[in-house]
Amino acid sequence: MNDSVFDTIRDIDDLPTLPSVAMEVMSLSRKPDVSIKSISECIYQDPSLAAMVLKMANSAFYRRGSGAIDTLHRAILMIGLNEIINITTSVSILSIFPPGDGQDESVRRMFWNHCIATGLIARHIDKKLAMKSMGREFVGGLLHDIGKIVLDQYFHDEFEEARAFSIDVDCPMHEAEQEVLGTTHMEIGHFLAEKWNLPGYLADINLHHHHPSAAQFKDITSLISIADLLAKAREFSFGGDRMSFVLADQEAWHILKQMGYPVHFLDLERFTFEIESIGDEVKSYIGALSETDARESANE
Amino acid sequence: MNELKTSEAPSLMTDETFRLLRDFIYEHSGIYFSDAKKTQLENRLTLRLKATNLGDFDKYYYLLKYDPQADRELRCLFDSVTTNETSFFRSPPQIQSFQEKALPEIMARREEQGEKILRLWSAGCSTGDEPYTMGIVTKELLQERLAQWDVKIWGSDISEKALKSARAATYSEYTLRSVPPEIKKKYFIAERSQYRVVDEIRTLVELQCLNFNDSKRVRLMRGFDIIFCRNVLIYFDDAAKKRFVSQLYDNLNPGGYLFIGHSESLHNISRAFKLVHFPGALGYKKE
Numbered sequence: 001m002n003d004s005v006f007d008t009i010r011d012i013d014d015l016p017t018l019p020s021v022a023m024e025v026m027s028l029s030r031k032p033d034v035s036i037k038s039i040s041e042c043i044y045q046d047p048s049l050a051a052m053v054l055k056m057a058n059s060a061f062y063r064r065g066s067g068a069i070d071t072l073h074r075a076i077l078m079i080g081l082n083e084i085i086n087i088t089t090s091v092s093i094l095s096i097f098p099p100g101d102g103q104d105e106s107v108r109r110m111f112w113n114h115c116i117a118t119g120l121i122a123r124h125i126d127k128k129l130a131m132k133s134m135g136r137e138f139v140g141g142l143l144h145d146i147g148k149i150v151l152d153q154y155f156h157d158e159f160e161e162a163r164a165f166s167i168d169v170d171c172p173m174h175e176a177e178q179e180v181l182g183t184t185h186m187e188i189g190h191f192l193a194e195k196w197n198l199p200g201y202l203a204d205i206n207l208h209h210h211h212p213s214a215a216q217f218k219d220i221t222s223l224i225s226i227a228d229l230l231a232k233a234r235e236f237s238f239g240g241d242r243m244s245f246v247l248a249d250q251e252a253w254h255i256l257k258q259m260g261y262p263v264h265f266l267d268l269e270r271f272t273f274e275i276e277s278i279g280d281e282v283k284s285y286i287g288a289l290s291e292t293d294a295r296e297s298a299n300e
Numbered sequence: 301m302n303e304l305k306t307s308e309a310p311s312l313m314t315d316e317t318f319r320l321l322r323d324f325i326y327e328h329s330g331i332y333f334s335d336a337k338k339t340q341l342e343n344r345l346t347l348r349l350k351a352t353n354l355g356d357f358d359k360y361y362y363l364l365k366y367d368p369q370a371d372r373e374l375r376c377l378f379d380s381v382t383t384n385e386t387s388f389f390r391s392p393p394q395i396q397s398f399q400e401k402a403l404p405e406i407m408a409r410r411e412e413q414g415e416k417i418l419r420l421w422s423a424g425c426s427t428g429d430e431p432y433t434m435g436i437v438t439k440e441l442l443q444e445r446l447a448q449w450d451v452k453i454w455g456s457d458i459s460e461k462a463l464k465s466a467r468a469a470t471y472s473e474y475t476l477r478s479v480p481p482e483i484k485k486k487y488f489i490a491e492r493s494q495y496r497v498v499d500e501i502r503t504l505v506e507l508q509c510l511n512f513n514d515s516k517r518v519r520l521m522r523g524f525d526i527i528f529c530r531n532v533l534i535y536f537d538d539a540a541k542k543r544f545v546s547q548l549y550d551n552l553n554p555g556g557y558l559f560i561g562h563s564e565s566l567h568n569i570s571r572a573f574k575l576v577h578f579p580g581a582l583g584y585k586k587e
């Protein structure tokens with residue numbers, strides 16, 4: 001069945017697609033002279049998405065200062081364009097692959113915990129190293145393993161087998177996938193990112209986050225690579241992946257160092273302790289999202 | 301005012317006496333009380349004042365410095381300035397990393413080399429919870445194969461009083477709160493309301509009194525595969541930390557691991573080790 005898994009997924013006609021508005025927002029955001037008006041008008045095309053984004057902007061996670069945010073225009077002014085794009089992406093993605101009904105142990109929930117943790121950790125590192133990824137680091141973290149969720153959805157049994165394999169042999173998940181499924185979540189994720197016409201850096205992150213030296217967007221891919229490891233070290237892992245690692249020996253670490261980012265000034269111990277509370281941040285983020293879900297369905 | 305107080309309440313420590321005592325303790329143990337910890341030292345030593353029937357801290361300082369009996373009092377002083385809050389399987393993710401990652405890695409290497417020797421050290425072992433925990437974990441990993449291995453776990457502490465409890469190896473329910481029930485059943489004997497560590501584990505552990513400032517003796521602790529030195533460095537100032545950690549580095553075999561307390565850091569102390577991220581815990585590796 002080797003390489004047939006990839007072919008099968010490629011040939012599935014009704015693979016989930018990203019809502020068109022989300023795609024449009026993302027491509028708008030790449031234009032250098034994008035206006036607040038054009039972004040908010042774009043989101044308003046999808047009224048339920050607009051409502052969710054507003055609710056998210058008003059949630060404890062994003063809310064800055066007092067007073068309700070009642071228009072997208074105001075939301076963008078208050079919490080920034082990048083965050084609005086983050087929210088639009090998160091809300092859209094999570095509506096395609098909902099994290100489930102709050103069961104902490106469900107595979108889907110573990111998946112999103114890992115991806116949100118990766119995004120949030122990437123955001124912390126971005127700040128520490130002054131990388132100025134402008135919110136791309138959060139979206140990158142959120143979407144870096146999207147191939148896994150597709151593998152789990154269409155090849156559930158084989159994917160479970162790969163998870164068991166990774167635990168037994170104590171090897172990284174992508175090696176187990178290669179062994180069991182003949183493809184990896186990186187290949188599938190890359191395929192999906194291209195099919196969805198996501199920005200190039202997201203396709204790049206999907207394909208290369210476990211070996212960033214081959215990436216085109218080396219800095220953001222390396223950033224996600226490190227955030228991914230740290231998320232796992234905080235036990236936000238999905239599948240086996242209980243590996244230990246030396247950060248300073250990682251490909252991603254060397255790349256960032258070579259590119260001139262001050263990685264050697266980072267107090268890794270302190271940073272690791274700081275992200276111990278990442279679990280609370282993840283909970284608060286998922287909580288905010290499901291709050292918006294709940295209210296949405298209550299309104300219907 | 302002052303006079304009235306001293307008649308009932310214990311005498312106060314002047315800043316000058318604090319400095320004298322602080323420097324004395326530092327010189328003899330590396331344990332450092334910063335100015336902010338004056339009250340802490342005062343509280344701890346108030347008990348020693350009562351025990352020695354001395355009226356004030358100045359007299360206590362002179363006893364330490366000049367009395368022929370000073371050695372004995374020094375040991376009591378160490379007992380009272382080191383806090384001994386420990387428990388079995390303390391900081392579970394660290395113990396888990398020790399059990400699932402560090403120890404198996406070292407065992408595999410040793411097996412490959414054909415020498416089944418393991419040397420572990422619980423530096424600052426207090427009442428013994430830690431070295432016995434290490435013993436239990438080692439036994440759990442090796443099971444019957446333990447008999448084919450030469451395993452020695454050293455537990456050292458500066459406090460004789462703590463070591464005395466460690467030798468008794470008898471613990472309260474509370475100290476065992478993180479111990480999984482099946483482990484408790486296997487490795488502890490219930491005696492009235494207490495639990496005693498079984499001999500099979502006790503015999504793996506060698507306890508001894510060791511002052512980390514005694515560099516001659518610390519240097520003799522050689523050839524360790526894994527050292528636990530948790531919540532000990534907090535007592536030292538940076539200079540003493542640096543000295544001691546570089547000594548611990550020398551005490552380790554190549555490929556060995558050092559575990560320090562959860563949320564302790566060697567960031568500004570040593571660059572010799574490689575920082576290893578285990579699932580949920582950090583370790584330091586000597587390459």
Ligand SMILES: [Fe+2]
Binds near residue numbers: 145185209210228
């Ligand atoms: Fe991945």
Ligand SMILES: [Fe+2]
Binds near residue numbers: 114118145
């Ligand atoms: Fe990942």
